[in-house]
Amino acid sequence: RKEVEQDPGPFNVPEGATVAFNCTYSNSASQSFFWYRQDCRKEPKLLMSVYSSGNEDGRFTAQLNRASQYISLLIRDSKLSDSATYLCVVSDYGGATNKLIFGTGTLLAVQP
Amino acid sequence: DAGITQSPRHKVTETGTPVTLRCHQTENHRYMYWYRQDPGHGLRLIHYSYGVKDTDKGEVSDGYSVSRSKTEDFLLTLESATSSQTSVYFCAISGTGPRTRPTEAFFGQGTRLTVV
Numbered sequence: 001r002k003e004v005e006q007d008p009g010p011f012n013v014p015e016g017a018t019v020a021f022n023c024t025y026s027n028s029a030s031q032s033f034f035w036y037r038q039d040c041r042k043e044p045k046l047l048m049s050v051y052s053s054g055n056e057d058g059r060f061t062a063q064l065n066r067a068s069q070y071i072s073l074l075i076r077d078s079k080l081s082d083s084a085t086y087l088c089v090v091s092d093y094g095g096a097t098n099k100l101i102f103g104t105g106t107l108l109a110v111q112p
Numbered sequence: 113d114a115g116i117t118q119s120p121r122h123k124v125t126e127t128g129t130p131v132t133l134r135c136h137q138t139e140n141h142r143y144m145y146w147y148r149q150d151p152g153h154g155l156r157l158i159h160y161s162y163g164v165k166d167t168d169k170g171e172v173s174d175g176y177s178v179s180r181s182k183t184e185d186f187l188l189t190l191e192s193a194t195s196s197q198t199s200v201y202f203c204a205i206s207g208t209g210p211r212t213r214p215t216e217a218f219f220g221q222g223t224r225l226t227v228v
Contacts, residue, residue, distance in 0.1 A: 031214075032214060034216055034217075042221075042222075043202060043219035043220060043221050043222055044155070044202070045219070046216045046217075046218075087154070089217070098143050098160075098162060098206065098214040099157065099160060099170070100145060100157070100160075100204070100206065100214075100217055101157065102147070102154055102155040102156075102157075103154060104152070104153060104154030105154050105155075
């Protein structure tokens, strides 16, 4: 089983739609969680961190469920510019080390 | 943008030759990572470093070695390149925040390596 798993998609949605991505992780001791966005042939960039209480940034909402070991990302009122691959990231750190493990990503295509 | 640069940005090399990729940061961040990205596999961790001369293997470390002799530089070496190592390589850095909790990672622009 992979450490971090995501539905690869693609998710094809019309402009204005609400879309949700889920990600599951296997290590119950994981400490930090993030969502990244990656545009074609570019480096990944941080979209938002995920906190236990859930957090929102404009049209984006991230949730963490530690008991079920999954993370979610909700995008409301999708824009054409939201088309990208969304990567779930889990940080396993302890002592001096810190491993960042990425899911394979979920491709979102927003259609006009 | 975070101060992280990768070199070279593109490289074509022949099978069996050694190749070294360089990641340089100006942020004084503790952690540095090397990933490779291939279609269908996403970003896979090759090696990472948690301090000068402190490194550990990731999930796809076979055929790769790393070195970190100073905080700002993390080198990835393919001792004898093979066609299966044709990929896009990303370097990333992350620091520490309150209570030494790791902060988010910032990525370099990537190195496109082709082994022929």
